[in-house]
Amino acid sequence: MANLFVLQLLNGVQLGVLLFLIAAGLTLVFGIMDVVNLAHGVLYMVGAYFVATFAALTGSFWWGLLLMLPAAVAVGLILEVVVIRRLYARSHLDQVLATFGLVMIANETVKIVWGVSPLSVPMPEILSGSVPLMGPLQYPVYRIAIIIAGLAVAGGLYLVINHTRIGMLLRAGATNRMMVSALGIDIGKLFAMVFTLGAVLACFAGALVAPILSVDTGMGESVLILTFVVVVIGGIGSIKGAFLGALLVAIVDTLGGVFGPILLREVLDPSAAGQAGRMLAPMLVYILMAAILFARPAGLFGGRA
Amino acid sequence: MQTKTTILATTALTLGLATGAAAQEVPPAAEDDVLKIGLIYTLSGPAAALGEQARNGFMLAAERMGEIGGMETEIVVIDDEQRPDKAADDARELVQREEVDFVVGPIFSNILVAIHQPVTETGTILISTNAGTSNFAGPDCHPNFFVTSYQNDQNHEVMGAYAEQQGYQNVFLMAPNYQAGKDSLAGFKHSYTGGVAGEVFTELGQLDFSSELAQIAAFQPDALFTFMPGGMGVNLVKQYDQAGLSSIPFLSAFTVDETTLPATQDAAVGLLGGANWAPDLDNEANAEFVSAYIEEYGHVPGTYAMQAYDAAQLINSAVSKVGGDLTDRDALRAALKEADFDSPRGDFSFGVNNYPVQDFYLVEAVKREDGMYGTSAQEKIFDDYVDTYAEQCQMGAS
Incomplete structure (x- = not known):
């Protein structure tokens, strides 16, 4: 049981760093630009499709990953200029409608371009296989690589945000964007940069999971809801909050999903316990969110409620 | 107005x-x-x-x-x-x-x-x-x-009969939490009498099976039986391979077939399924x-x-x-x-x-001679098999 716990903790952390990569962009876009972006999951999906395409073209996952980055920057900039820029002055409802429309357009476009069948990305040779953990338990090398890559990005973001001028502007923008623009900062440029950064992070997350998940339309929506929970728990606009929130949500979700049914099996028959436990795990995440919001209405690190 | x-x-x-x-x-x-x-x-x-x-x-x-x-x-x-x-x-x-x-x-x-x-x-x-x-x-x-x-249950019954025939005593069952998933496990148990190592229902549309695979690794069952149609199956098969679980037999229905094999490719080769036909x-x-x-x-x-x-x-x-x-x-x-x-x-x-x-067959995923992937019939499990509900049918005039 202890072995299983350690293994599931690793699984939780791995999901956590992915959620963090997606949530970081979402929390910045919402915190600084005040735009509710339902299409953020689309970027995650597009990242996965990019890496699938480029990896197939070049025959190497690493080239695919490298080529994905400029493509992600381009997609982020185009989206910002064509759609998102027009939404800054609009109400949240307009933003939700427009970005939801974007989700549908993007999903259909992806289907037209890449077809309806899920794509597959071959895993880089050096990271395939698994390492023995304890006893019969093994852990895939690639998932460890995801954890390391995610932590590295988190560390990089920490440095940028706390120790550079751009980071200072980002923090200032999240706290009071009116004041930032009043001080003579080109807010349009800052917004475009924030949105593109968020897009690249989400695309990067999508590219990282491509070798373990099938690349499919709709993969974005499945993570988007959890990401929103992460942003709310962490506090809108806070990268630190997004990091902590992502780990918290992922670990609660993973451990709840596994140990809920195991504990319930003590009192129920296995098949009923399996079903009840499956319902319990997603509930735990929302209970966690409710409890945190009760104690801290602005989230863990939120500046304003 | x-x-x-x-x-x-x-x-x-x-x-x-x-x-x-x-x-x-x-x-x-x-x-x-x-x-x-x-x-x-x-x-x-x-x-x-x-x-x-x-x-x-x-x-x-x-x-x-x-x-x-x-x-x-x-x-x-x-x-x-x-x-x-x-x-x-x-x-x-x-x-x-x-x-x-x-x-x-x-x-x-x-x-x-x-x-x-x-x-x-x-x-x-x-x-x-x-x-x-x-x-x-x-x-x-x-x-x-x-x-x-x-009849929907039949492919699952084929796998149950195969598990029974192999003398498995400890099979891990996994299916998505909706009606067809429950029917699938019921169908498997219809022709399998051995023990159940664990029974897990996953969320419909789940794509990451890391926590379920960890449980399988911990329980070390004789075999896994699963029903994961479409994209779920693609992900499960790839992750099963990556988790180093290939030594545990993978039995399935509607999971490893010609619609998912183009995506799973080598990761699925050797996995078993039940079907009424193979190419x-x-x-x-x-x-x-x-x-x-x-x-x-x-x-x-x-x-x-x-x-x-x-x-x-x-x-x-x-x-x-x-x-x-x-x-x-x-x-x-x-x-x-x-x-x-x-x-x-x-x-x-x-x-x-x-x-x-x-007739129903045990089928295995293979790489074909033409380089594409498909299933291959290995063994006939049921001959002229009639579904178990037929006797309840009283066909009256329309």
């Missing part, structure tokens, strides 16, 4: 009632010299690949025959978008406005339940090429309803079907394509038998029931409930 709304609401209500009443009075079929067939398949969304295979299979047969049953043939294809409400409307439209003689489809059981009554109550023939729910096999069987696939079954009709399909569409056909192909062959045989006279429904039904055609799966006949009586 308020009166306008009232008017609008009343109009809508009246129209609704009018169409409801019309459904009872539709004549059985239009009397003309055109054979009209409506296909209802899921052609968009995550499961679109399944519907496309089925449509391709039917169209392939239609193209090869030219005129089905010697009649001028018109085929209407409709995408049900995997929405039962839309499918029911589509089915009504096919029957009432298009006046089709046959409705063929769908992929999903919940769609079948939605379109069954609107089609069969008008005397139109419904041929399901995939979904085969237990209710229509048993107490709700209907003379206007034929199935060219299987490499050794008979003439099959060799012809598989090579024609690959030539036309460039990928290996799965059971979805084969079963739809057979539906076209079935219609062809019956319409030829009655000489193109579609007005005599009793003769048409009798001709259909004879199932006088060469199925790529070999033995094929209809049971009392119009569900197939056929």
Whole structure:
């Protein structure tokens, strides 16, 4: 049981760093630009499709990953200029409608371009296989690589945000964007940069999971809801909050999903316990969110409620 | 303003009632010299690949025959978008406005339940090429309803019988938490009497199975049995391989097949499944079907394509038998029931409930000689297998 716990903790952390990569962009876009972006999951999906395409073209996952980055920057900039820029002055409802429309357009476009069948990305040779953990338990090398890559990005973001001028502007923008623009900062440029950064992070997350998940339309929506929970728990606009929130949500979700049914099996028959436990795990995440919001209405690190 | 709304609401209500009443009075079929067939398949969304295979299979047969049953043939294809409400409307439209003689489809059981009554109550023939729910096999069987696939439980029963035959004592069961998932595990247990290492229900549409795989690694069962159709199966298979669990036998149904193999490729090779057919079954009709399909569409056909192909062959045989006279429904039904055609799966006949009586095989995923991936029949598990609900069917007059 202890072995299983350690293994599931690793699984939780791995999901956590992915959620963090997606949530970081979402929390910045919402915190600084005040735009509710339902299409953020689309970027995650597009990242996965990019890496699938480029990896197939070049025959190497690493080239695919490298080529994905400029493509992600381009997609982020185009989206910002064509759609998102027009939404800054609009109400949240307009933003939700427009970005939801974007989700549908993007999903259909992806289907037209890449077809309806899920794509597959071959895993880089050096990271395939698994390492023995304890006893019969093994852990895939690639998932460890995801954890390391995610932590590295988190560390990089920490440095940028706390120790550079751009980071200072980002923090200032999240706290009071009116004041930032009043001080003579080109807010349009800052917004475009924030949105593109968020897009690249989400695309990067999508590219990282491509070798373990099938690349499919709709993969974005499945993570988007959890990401929103992460942003709310962490506090809108806070990268630190997004990091902590992502780990918290992922670990609660993973451990709840596994140990809920195991504990319930003590009192129920296995098949009923399996079903009840499956319902319990997603509930735990929302209970966690409710409890945190009760104690801290602005989230863990939120500046304003 | 308020009166306008009232008017609008009343109009809508009246129209609704009018169409409801019309459904009872539709004549059985239009009397003309055109054979009209409506296909209802899921052609968009995550499961679109399944519907496309089925449509391709039917169209392939239609193209090869030219005129089905010697009649001028018109085929209407409709995408049900995997929405039962839309499918029911589509089915009504096919029957009432298009006046089709046959409705063929769908992929999903919940769609079948939605379109069954609107089609069969008008005397139109419904041929399901995939979904085969237990209710229509048993107490709700209907003379206007034929199935060219299987009863839903059967592929799971095949795997249960295989596990039993291998003498497994400790099998780990995993399925998505919805009706078909529960039915699947029940079907497996129907023919498996050994112990259960663990029984896990996953969220429908789940894509990351890391925590479930960790449990399997911890329990070290004799084998895993799972039902994970579509994208879920692709992910599970890839992750199973990556987690280093390949030493534990992987038994499945509707998980490792020609719709998922292009995505899983080598990760799935060697995994086992249960099916009523495989592309490499050794008979003439099959060799012809598989090579024609690959030539036309460039990928290996799965059971979805084969079963739809057979539906076209079935219609062809019956319409030829009655000489193109579609007005005599009793003769048409009798001709259909004879199932006088060469199925790529070999033995094929209809049971009392119009569900197939056929053989079932253990199939294994392989890399084919042409470099593509497909399933390969390994062993016949059931011979002329009749589904377990057939005895509950009392086929009365329609």
